[in-house]
Amino acid sequence: MPLRIRDAGRIRRLMIRSANWIGDAVMTTPAICDIRRHFPKARITLLAKPWVSPLFEGSAHVDEIMIYDTIGRHRGISGFMNLIADIRKYRFEAAILFQNAFEAAVIPFLARIPQRIGYPTDGRGLLLTHRVPIPLDFNAMHQVAYYKGILEGIGIKTESKELHVQVKKSDSLRAEDLLRRCGADPQERIVGINFGAAYGPAKQWPIERFAGLADRIHDHFGCRIVLFGAPRDRAAGEDLKKRMKSPAINIAGKTELGEAIALIRRCDLFITNDSGLMHIASALKVPLVAIFGSTNPWVTGPWNCKGKLVRYPISCSPCLEPICPEGHLKCMTRIEVETVYDAVKELL
Known part of the structure; x- marks a missing residue:
């Protein structure tokens, strides 16, 4: 009762x-x-x-x-x-x-x-x-x-099956202005890459692999790459940009959350670790590729959206730890660029 x-x-x-x-x-x-x-x-x-x-x-x-x-x-x-x-x-x-x-x-x-x-x-x-x-x-x-x-538990019938995130018009205008100032064409297809994750390194796919993936996407599909992240990710975003052979727009730590939401909605595809921005993309119905390591995709994975989940099946995952307790991070390092790229090809 x-x-x-x-x-x-x-x-x-x-x-x-x-x-x-x-x-x-x-x-x-x-x-x-x-x-x-x-x-x-x-x-x-x-x-x-x-x-x-x-x-x-x-x-x-x-x-x-x-x-x-x-x-x-x-x-x-x-x-x-x-x-x-x-x-x-x-x-x-x-x-x-x-x-x-x-x-x-x-x-x-x-x-x-x-x-x-x-x-x-x-x-x-x-x-x-x-x-x-x-x-x-x-x-x-x-x-x-x-x-x-x-x-x-208090007798309220639950019917809603959708995540809800609104995009304010003012944030959309600022997002479009930012893309223009960074040289993006209004008609250009955009792939967002969110390379960070707040919980810890066990949720983060290696940055050099994000760089290799971004180059392959740009070379094959001609998409503009936009790098997302929190203020703490700003330096890592510049590092990722330097590792890439193709051009990228690094907005990590340079926008308020409202602008980031608007920029995610502008993406044709969003590639991300398990993170808050992943859930925003899911709410906005932006096609996404979610990369999971130490966390449980059946508990915190993308909800009710068009996307692909990429993970490497290993006995110690999900451990739910911020830092790999085994010291090898195989749940992430064994995910190859080719594996994620295959998921990308199905959505672009």
Whole structure:
């Protein structure tokens, strides 16, 4: 018997606590769509960290985004109490927590939100009013289904099967302007390469192989290569560009997330490690080739999209470790350029 939200039909003020990682936040979007459908009259506020908030700008499924700014207004203990005070002003009637951390439950508890819904992870069960049982097979189920399970645990029917990411017109205009300034023709086919991954080197295919792959794509298909990455990837992007024989546009660390989203939508193909940008490409229905090493593609792989998954079957993968515990990284180094290129040929 699922738990039930008290007076669900009368709820008018609802808070959602977003996941903190870009990829995880994208994978919550089907569940957020279902929340909107179930609470059509509620004003839905999303509490999110600044780096994921652009994913939800312009969304039809949330009415407002509240930034949890741990660098500015909400920094330190006094800043945390500012956040609690800010939330109390809204007089929320319920909070649905997609973030699993203990702190995510402390916030609505201290903010006196009467109904607090989530998985009892990280020892936070006593802070929740609705403790949704953690699925027995959570280590084997896709994260999209994992987040939907919170809603199903309180009796909400989950119907949405699509990821949702909006592209703002202003970001599209900036993206097109950036491509023009870098010499790309508006009609030119573009292949995006996302060579980084936040979790660690065990998720990253060797950079010299990305270079070899990019050259083959340019030589055979004549596509413009655009290199994507976070600010920490800027130097690696320049290294990758230098290793290539063909020209490339390196935007790694040079755009805001909104512009990167618009640039991904502009791609005819997106080649990527397991990363947040992979999930954005999946949400935008951009054909993609996803390269997996230490992580589990059945749990965090591309969702419901046109794409190819490339991995090398080895007994120690997925280990879910950021650094190869065996010291050989064979799950990545045994993936040859030719293997990924074969996947590319099926999509270009």
